[in-house]
Amino acid sequence: MSENDNNKSTGDVEAQDLAKNWSILSRFQQGQRLKELVASGRSMRGLAKTIGRSEATVRKRVDLANLSPAEREAVESGQASVKGSLKKVRKKRAASAPKVPTDPEERKKFVEAKAQLTLSWIAKEIAMDEQAIAKLPAPEQRSAAREAILKHRIEVLEKAREQPFFEREAFGKPLQNSRVPLSRADPHKVIKRCKPKGEMGTTGPDHLNYWIKWFDNWASRIIADWRLRYHVLNRAIQLLEEEIQNPGHG
Numbered sequence: 001m002s003e004n005d006n007n008k009s010t011g012d013v014e015a016q017d018l019a020k021n022w023s024i025l026s027r028f029q030q031g032q033r034l035k036e037l038v039a040s041g042r043s044m045r046g047l048a049k050t051i052g053r054s055e056a057t058v059r060k061r062v063d064l065a066n067l068s069p070a071e072r073e074a075v076e077s078g079q080a081s082v083k084g085s086l087k088k089v090r091k092k093r094a095a096s097a098p099k100v101p102t103d104p105e106e107r108k109k110f111v112e113a114k115a116q117l118t119l120s121w122i123a124k125e126i127a128m129d130e131q132a133i134a135k136l137p138a139p140e141q142r143s144a145a146r147e148a149i150l151k152h153r154i155e156v157l158e159k160a161r162e163q164p165f166f167e168r169e170a171f172g173k174p175l176q177n178s179r180v181p182l183s184r185a186d187p188h189k190v191i192k193r194c195k196p197k198g199e200m201g202t203t204g205p206d207h208l209n210y211w212i213k214w215f216d217n218w219a220s221r222i223i224a225d226w227r228l229r230y231h232v233l234n235r236a237i238q239l240l241e242e243e244i245q246n247p248g249h250g
Contacts, residue, residue: 014033014036014037015042015050015051016050018030018033018034018051019050022051022052022053027061027064027082028064028065028072031060031061031062031064031065031066032065034047034058034061034062034065035062035065035066038062044058044062060086063089064082064086066089067085067089071085071088107228110228111231111232111235112235114222114232115232115236117187117191118215118232118233119236119239119240120188121215121218122156122157122211122236123153125211125214126152128146128149132145133145143247147244150240150243151244153240154237154240154241156208156211156212156215157233157236157237157240159208160211160216160219160233161230161233161234163212190218190221191218191222194214194218194221195214196210196213196214196217
C-alpha cells in the first residue's frame with residue numbers, strides 16, 4: 001500500500017470515528033477534528049457525506065476551529081455570538097485572497113507574471129520531446145515538430161480563453177484545503193493542488209478538456225479577475241506565436 005493510500009485509509013477511519021462521536025463533542029472539538037482532516041487532504045464535501053452532516057455545517061465548524069483563543073473564549077462565555085465570530089473569520093480569509101492590481105503599470109506587470117506562469121504550466125504539461133525531435137533527420141523536420149507542439153499549446157490556451165469565466169459560480173472561490181493564504185502561497189503549489197481528479201483520458205479531446213478544466217481551477221484562485229485572466233491568456237498566446245516566428249527568441 002502506498003503512503004497516499006495509507007493516509008487516505010487513516011483519514012477514513014478518523015472521519016468515521018468523528019461521525020460516531022459527533023454528538024458528544026463540542027462544536028469546537030468537532031471543528032478541530034474536521035480542520036485536521038481537511039489539512040490532511042480530505043474534501044469538505046466528502047467529509048460531510050461521511051459524517052452525515054451538511055457541507056455548510058462542516059464549513060462552519062472548520063471556521064470555528066480557526067478562531068483565535070481569545071475569540072473562542074468570547075464565544076464560549078457568551079460575550080460574542082457564533083454568527084458574528086464566523087463573519088470575522090471569513091472577513092480575514094477574504095482579506096488574504098489575491099488582490100487585483102488597479103494601477104495600470106502594476107496590472108501590466110501582473111499580466112506579464114501570470115502569462116509566464118501560464119507558459120511554465122503548459123510547457124510542463126505539453127513538453128517538448130527533445131530526444132524524439134533530435135532523432136528526426138532533417139532540420140526542417142525538427143523545426144516543424146517544435147512548431148507543432150507550440151501550436152498545440154496555443155490551441156489549449158485559446159480554448160481556455162473561450163470559457164465563460166464570469167458565469168462560473170465558483171469564480172474567485174478560495175481553496176478549501178489551503179493551509180496558507182493564497183496571497184502568500186507558492187503559485188506552483190496552488191496549481192498542483194488544483195489538478196483535476198481522475199484520469200486524463202486517451203483521446204485528443206479528452207486531453208484538451210482536462211487541461212482547460214485544470215486551468216480554470218487554478219486561474220480562478222490565482223487570477224481573481226476574469227478580465228485579467230483573458231488578458232493573461234492573450235499575452236501567453238502572443239508569446240508562443242512570437243516563439244514560432246522567431247525560434248529560440250521566445
